[in-house]
Amino acid sequence: MxxxxxxxxxxxSVRPEVIEEMVKVLRNDYGNPSSTYSIGRHAKALIEGARKTIAKQFNANSSEIIFTSCGTEANNWILLSAVRDLGVKRIITTQLEHHAVLNTVKHLAQVYGIEVVFLSINPNSEIDYVQLENLLKEDTKTLVSLMHVNNEVGTELDLEKVANLCVTHDALFHCDTVQSVGKKRIDLSVLPIDFIVASAHKFHGPKGIGFAFIRKKNVLKPAIHGGEQEKGLRAGTEGVHQVVGMAKALEMAYDxxxxxxxxxxxxxxxxxxxxxxxxxxxxxxxxxxxxxxxxxxxxxxxxxxxxxxxxxxxxxxxxxxxxxxxxxxxxxxxxxxxxxxxxxxxxxxxxxxxxxxxxxxxxxxxxxxxxxxx
Known part of the structure; x- marks a missing residue:
């Protein structure tokens, strides 16, 4: 059947070209990227090449791309660090968000006592942009966390409008872009978004790998401690084949x-x-x-x-x-x-x-x- x-x-599904690339790495490039001998250095070079490939798709700097296990991890890390390390006292979001954001925000409210404001939703499933603007006029250190494309109904956020509102009112903007990365161009040299996230399995790449874009002015601290991988921001030996597979999938998606x-x-x-x-x-x-x-x-x-x-x-x-x-x-x-x-x-x-x-x-x-x- x-x-x-x-x-x-x-x-x-994973594209055949991505599988081919991953199998090649699994066969030949098994060195630990943190090792100093040649096969380790080569594995490290593959990771950094993949990072540049990914950054290029968004007109971002490769140093702003940090690999994670998935979008959920990236969302958790960004939201936690924004509150713990960047002094955010209020998060503006919606009840439409993926549970990776929704439950994390609720947890942060319980643990850190931050204020959480849920925007009203219009009957057409769009957010109330006027309400957002009015809230941002208040003098509170704020992070706005809104998804780009809703995973259930496909409603698309006006990224430019929200990003510019956040800049005007000195708020941070975190956008869950898991459903849109690889399916729509996002030019981060033009759009002043502070944080975006992605999961490779949403754009015909492998499961178990994703990334966060962290604009360089925002200095986050790690949520996972250990080695110095990912510039000391995300400890753990990198899955070279997964990183390479994700970069290949994203490059093909945009090509x-x-x-x-x-x-x-x-x-x-x-x-x-x-x-x-x-x-x-x-x-x-x-x-x-x-x-x-x-x-x-x-x-x-x-x-x-x-x-x-x-x-x-x-x-x-x-x-x-x-x-x-x-x-x-x-x-x-x-x-x-x-x-x-x-x-x-x-x-x-x-x-x-x-x-x-x-x-x-x-x-x-x-x-x-x-x-x-x-």
Missing amino acids: KQIYLDNAATT LLEEESAYIAAIKSYCQQRLLEVYPEVKFNGNSTGFYNILNVLLPMTQEKAAMMLFQLDMKGIAVSRGSACQSGSQKPSHVLAQFLNEEDLKKPSLRLSFSHENTKEEIDRLIELLQEI
């Missing part, structure tokens, strides 16, 4: 961005069209545009039909995720949808579809066919 994968916001993003956007549009043909009452959660690879669908189905939907689709070889009222293994509503859907819509089943360059119109047709059978 052919598998149809429509959950690319959760993770992505192919225009071609692949246009293709993916067309797949998303085709899916919307087919859903509207079959379900005239279908709604799409989020704002009117949304990011080009994420589609959150509010289905006009009864709860009874929806209850086994994911299981039935999985049995037929289709991988999708629920983004609404009854998430897998939980009766709690989606914390994202609960912020802007009315009570009636929140009770209805939602499906998150997220696409990649590997998906086809034929796969969408198969999805629609199976949904009709449920």
Whole structure:
């Protein structure tokens, strides 16, 4: 049975070219990058070459790229250090954030007693920019932590507007860019963002590796102590093959961005069209545009039909995720949808579809066919 994968916001397949590059490193470049003999120096050179490749994609300095195990680690480190080391007394964020940010912020409030302010969310899933500006006028050392692209509904933040507001009011800006890195260009020589994060497995790279961009004016202290790896900011022997694989995946993602993003956007549009043909009452959660690879669908189905939907689709070889009222293994509503859907819509089943360059119109047709059978 052919598998149809429509959950690319959760993770992505690894490109064959990335696997090839990683296997080559695993076979030949096994030296410890901290060692001074030649195979160690060569491993170190591979890491620094990868760092430069990654920095180049954002017009950043390679010294501002720090490797981590994933986006979650990077988010935790930045938020903790901003409070502990940079004197942040208030964090402005939203209830739409990924739990890597949301739960970390709540933890920091408990441990350090900082103020946390959650912005209001408009019915179209966008933040209240006026409220943000008014809050920033207050004289408190503040960090704004807002995600670039929402992982459930695809709502995109106006990066330029938020970054400029933060500069005007002398606030730090941390942006969780896990869903957008490799899928949209982010020019850090133009956008005055203090911190961004990434996870390689979101852009067809390996799992277990990510990075943080730390603008050089912000001096963070490590959250993991030990050796002097990553300029003393992140201890632990580097996974050379993972770092090289991530750099290769990111380079390919941006080299192919225009071609692949246009293709993916067309797949998303085709899916919307087919859903509207079959379900005239279908709604799409989020704002009117949304990011080009994420589609959150509010289905006009009864709860009874929806209850086994994911299981039935999985049995037929289709991988999708629920983004609404009854998430897998939980009766709690989606914390994202609960912020802007009315009570009636929140009770209805939602499906998150997220696409990649590997998906086809034929796969969408198969999805629609199976949904009709449920």
